[in-house]
Amino acid sequence: MPPQPAQGRTPAAASSNSTSANPTSTTSAPHNPIAKVIWEGSIPIQFSWDKAEAAAVGSSAVESFFYEAQRCSYFSLLTSHVRKHFVDMALHFIGDDAEVWYDYEGTPLKWHYPIGLLYDIHGLQASSGRGMNGSLLPWKVTVHFQNFPGDKLIKSQAVDSCQDYFMSMIKEADYLRNGSTKKVMNMSKSDQTQLWDGLSSNNYDRFWGMNYKLMQNDGVMARNIPIRIYLPENCPVIQEPVSPIDDKEQPKTLRQILNASLPDLFPLVETGPPVAAAMIHGVIPNLDTSAIWASQNMSYPDNFLHLVIIIK
């Protein structure tokens, strides 16, 4: 069987066209070309079944599964399609979605991180650390149906767990911006669901129609910017409250924010070639970019600005 063509949308989209057509629940998103381009970012992925597992069920020659995944999506949302591919290819094999997990070069991939973030950390950040610059695409991810590494990955990567985790991130972001989670908790159940449904069905208007209200914060300047900074080598993630404005009431730049946490890597004034860069959605933004602007336009759907540090 030849590799399947890239599909360019999350699998859930196929089943949710009816939901997105529901006129009562769709709010159209304001025009924002940046958010739209980020939303449409995708990564071609080659899923291969772990060799030992496949051999154990007599299916060692199973073809890979190729898929063009949304950067903002989650592996949990792809699992049912990945599993179906391998179940179709290997007779007498069922598999269980909740037991499926993924690794890249032996490192289990955290299903609760967006796919684009995982690629930037395990693909681009790691290969940059090894001095490699060649293309990593399609991203070669290994699929496992057994021996879930519960000591490394949060258990149960089923879709509803992923939704729970996503909503807890949304809540945390809301708390950072407002000092309470009232904005999210006061949303109606259907409004909350619209966020996740929009994401899982790859419906930009549905997601951003609702998320815009959270991101713009009713025009009130956020207390803190929801931001997480990822260093190489599995260092603890840096997550500190970051005010969007400096002492002079001016919007902080990304450089100021990175300098506060990582002064050695990001000096306020570069005296030589930069030793590090920050990557968002696979691109390296100018560090003079306003941080609140970056937050409002370049955050992942979980409302966090995920900055992956590349050491040069």
Place this chain on the structure above:
Amino acid sequence: MDSIHNTAQSHLQHDCLTVTLRLPSKRSYIIHDIIHPGAMSNTRTSTPLTGTGVAAAAAIDPADQLLLDELTDIPGDGDYDDGDGEEPGINSTQDPVIETSADITLDYLSVNYHIVFSPSYQVPVLYFNAYRPDGAAISLEDIYDSLVPEEWRGAIRNAGLNGGISQQDHPVLNTPYFYMHPCETVSLMETILQNQNGSSNSIVTGAKKDVGSITSVLENYIMTWLSFTGQAIGVSVPTDMVTASNAE
């Protein structure tokens, strides 16, 4: 206890307090606690309140193992009385490996509790994992069944969007841990602290700035918070710990 402090500092770099409990049947007791000096200076460093300073070796993540290597020379006070006689020699052994040897059948959970400051919510958060004697971590369902007191289960399951207990990456260790969701902690603690006497309120609001009183406020806060949050998942703060804290 300086060596323990140093170990704690090097492996748990955030302001972080570790409490390891072992729960034979439904009872719990604190084996040790370690307080990051940056967070709470001049406080108790290691207080084996009851029981011995060891836990099942297979059940410990690497950072805790290093802590335990430092702690295995802490003498137990020997007043642990299991009552069912299923744990022979548990008070006499100093070696966690011996303790888990195959000829002893044990029915208990080893629970690691970590108190980690949440930068987002600006409150302490209780992280914990519970392990069977063979080192296997238990599931969320088993946590509700074996750690959460029956009268709390319904309330915790229905708390917030997804229940009060979830799993996420430990902020320091970056591996999965269960935690009590902190988004209601601020309002809970405000309610409690307002009901306490005015002097502690004035300290809380920063009227007194000297290090000693801030330390005692922090300690009092942690103790109060732990006595509320902890009992939901099997941590009981011993009376003498609270008394000692108030006497300072």
